[in-house]
Amino acid sequence: MNSKLKQLKEFGIKLTPQRLAILEYLNGNRDHPSAEMIYKAVKEKFPMTSFATVYSTLEVLTKSGVISELKVDPERRRYDPETSPHHHLICTKCRKIVDINAEVSIKIPDYLDREFEIHSRHIEFYGICQNCSKGGANILKR
């Protein structure tokens, strides 16, 4: 958290209360919230906060590399304080997005490495999360 603030200062980015609130809300958050969820949460602390500010802040934070933007959900962007590469499981029952922090080894044919300069990779696993397979309540409809 503090290293993130330091990082932002180095970029000459102003630390406004709204931005700090967004960062605080995201810090340690494993729910991959959308801009709207972040907006709602931050608004409770700073009722004056606007949507535009949340969006612009999320863009600034993403571009500074302090948070990352997930493209896992086709409906809306989601944000993640964890910037180191990791994978995700999308529960096909409750639609929850779960971090896969484990070491995953991928083996691709040599010719692919010759054809493309591959810089990074991201795996989406589709399946059933622990909660749902436990016969857990399927609270979320879709």
Added chain:
Amino acid sequence: MNSKLKQLKEFGIKLTPQRLAILEYLNGNRDHPSAEMIYKAVKEKFPMTSFATVYSTLEVLTKSGVISELKVDPERRRYDPETSPHHHLICTKCRKIVDINAEVSIKIPDYLDREFEIHSRHIEFYGICQNCSKGGANILKR
């Protein structure tokens, strides 16, 4: 192609000219077009075709399993006549989406298989495509 038509008939889905035109345009298409691109292409053949029809057809075709919907591009949905599982490379220069049909082996820790019922997986590779690494023209701006 014909097997797809057969498949649709079995589902009791009506084969209208618009639907056939969409299917024909998608057949063998490796560009992962968006709904708008499909709309434009189909409109040339059937100028009366509406956006709503394209969207509803794409939904029907996706639900019948005749085409698949890609979530690779966070800006818009893209469609693919290839329904068997394969992976994608997203060129970070020209934004092109390239099929990775090769066999890719993924090894995940045992505990993940215990925690989740994993049904499928999809890898996004990020890198530079052949065209761009050849010093090829970077036609598309973003």
Added chain:
DNA sequence: GTTACTGCAAAGCTTTTGCATCCCT
């Protein structure tokens, strides 16, 4: 003849933009 599909237009969501005001540094 039925029933599902089409076209049109309007609305719904998420995200972006313009601009005057404000406040972090």
Added chain:
DNA sequence: AGGGATGCAAAAGCTTTGCAGTAAC
């Protein structure tokens, strides 16, 4: 003090919806 950040409202882009008319089966 200065320049970036904020809030508001309006707009833009993708997708969905309602409904009357139409065409596939």
